[in-house]
Amino acid sequence: MAKKLVAAFDVGGTSVKAALLDEDLTVVERLREPTARSGDGATTADLVVDQIARLTERMGAVSAAGVVVPGIVDEEAGVARFSANLGWREVPLGALLAERLPVPVAFGHDVTAGGLAEFRLGAARGYSGAVVIPVGTGIAGALLLDGRPYRAGGQAGEIGHIDVGHELRCGCGAIGCLEAIASASAIARRFRDRTGRAADGGQQVVDAARAGDPDAAVVLKEALDALAKGIRTVVTMLAPEVVVLGGGLFAAGPFVLDPVRERLSANLTFQRMPELRVAELGDEAGNLGAGLMALELMR
Amino acid sequence: MAKKLVAAFDVGGTSVKAALLDEDLTVVERLREPTARSGDGATTADLVVDQIARLTERMGAVSAAGVVVPGIVDEEAGVARFSANLGWREVPLGALLAERLPVPVAFGHDVTAGGLAEFRLGAARGYSGAVVIPVGTGIAGALLLDGRPYRAGGQAGEIGHIDVGHELRCGCGAIGCLEAIASASAIARRFRDRTGRAADGGQQVVDAARAGDPDAAVVLKEALDALAKGIRTVVTMLAPEVVVLGGGLFAAGPFVLDPVRERLSANLTFQRMPELRVAELGDEAGNLGAGLMALELMR
Missing domain, CATH: 3.30.420.40 (ATPase, nucleotide binding domain)
Incomplete structure (x- = not known):
């Protein structure tokens, strides 16, 4: 059949x-x-x-x-x-x-x-608790808790709007939101503001940082540090077994994932360190x- | 029978x-x-x-x-x-x-x-999503999501260790944890440090603030502002319908709850404002x- x-x-x-x-x-x-x-x-x-x-x-x-x-x-x-x-x-x-x-x-x-696809078929396969974070124009989050998506009528998982303690204003109107410093768009914008040079997107800044551009390295480091801070909050609240990072930025693999892992690990005290993975399904x-x-x- | x-x-x-x-x-x-x-x-x-x-x-x-x-x-x-x-x-x-x-x-x-008792029998009765936050020596959290406790093997809900952006060191070793500034013990300690006067616990500082003591008012305000910041993060992540605050401190009712509600409401942009209630079961x-x-x- x-x-x-x-x-x-x-x-x-x-x-x-x-x-x-x-x-x-x-x-x-x-x-x-x-x-x-x-x-x-x-x-x-x-x-x-x-x-x-x-x-x-x-x-x-x-x-x-x-x-x-x-x-x-x-x-x-x-x-x-x-x-x-x-x-x-x-x-x-x-x-x-x-x-x-x-x-x-x-x-x-x-x-x-x-997030559900990554949970069933991709990078979070085999875990019972996962948080999947696509980093793009904004930063969103899919929460898979005890094996199920947690949604709260579509209001849950707004990881991009966790206050990570900086002075920049977010598109939502608040100050300090994660996505105002760590989204792909924010990275490109901050690179342009800092250098006066063009950057089409976050990936271009990653490429420049990898090629040794010190301005790109600073902007990227600030973004990844903020991301680690946001993930620390997610871990403190929800203790997922795995955190999956997605979006074009993380196509760079260990070059961007390793600094997040190191900083997160340094920021945790009693909390359980989750696995950190790059999304597989793009x-x-x-x-x-x-x-x-x-x-x-x-x- | x-x-x-x-x-x-x-x-x-x-x-x-x-x-x-x-x-x-x-x-x-x-x-x-x-x-x-x-x-x-x-x-x-x-x-x-x-x-x-x-x-x-x-x-x-x-x-x-x-x-x-x-x-x-x-x-x-x-x-x-x-x-x-x-x-x-x-x-x-x-x-x-x-x-x-x-x-x-x-x-x-x-x-x-x-938290389960407040959810089934107390202040969060009738809601499907609730976060119950007892404020005492530390600050903990019970997460009731889609009608069920969410636990993650006992690691979830550590609301007291959300980074709310201050410079004080927490007992856990991290800097900026909510409970280092807003637990009942932290309030009493900070009042003593500020004034050199004794305070047996957070409730005594609440009483002093209510009686017009300006130092008590400052210490209490800093604690309640931090609590509102922590709850903003909880709301951004989990969008509970109701947040229940417990512990002796909140026996003071609207005198402590209203400032948290006002500050939280001012801190939200697109997020759904939850009901804020005092625990009923003590x-x-x-x-x-x-x-x-x-x-x-x-x-």
């Missing part, structure tokens, strides 16, 4: 990543399109739902679908409460998708889904997580 | 509080004894197990028992990993109690049990939690 298939969608502000997955989460087909926009450039829920319906149809016979979106997402209520990237507030996306798609559909949060984590959620619907 | 009864024990460094409870958690009898010690003043697990066995016998026909102890407690393994107050390390108390008592016995952690929370655990054995 042929394996059943599921369609997985990871909706972002720029593009929609789609994947056709079989029951073993093997990727059978990948599609990627710019996120649908109206003539005035706005992204509406209706346009995105249409886009997902069309892509699902194109994939052929699927048994279920999983759709994940960024921002604050209340999975239980099926509501995208807020997304800065998509300009959404209080969109009942779960219901809209259920109306429009011909198969059962699971609706969720991109970071949580990515860009695909959101799709795989959406696929996992879709498969769970079929149980 | 007569109600079944359970024996509940809350073992501390100074005293053992025992209670005979019926199935509705009504206290039928209370007993309190100094914690058993040998001739040289040491408390051993064997002495405490003997003491609990004797007290259980004295209570008459009980169907189950619950025993909670302080420190780092691995409830699943039945091991008291560490208790500074009792001088214990890696004591298999669950097994020792099971051998010695004639009834099924639940073994657990005092703070978690107290000294009895540990016994009631031990009773709840014993009753669960009988299900």
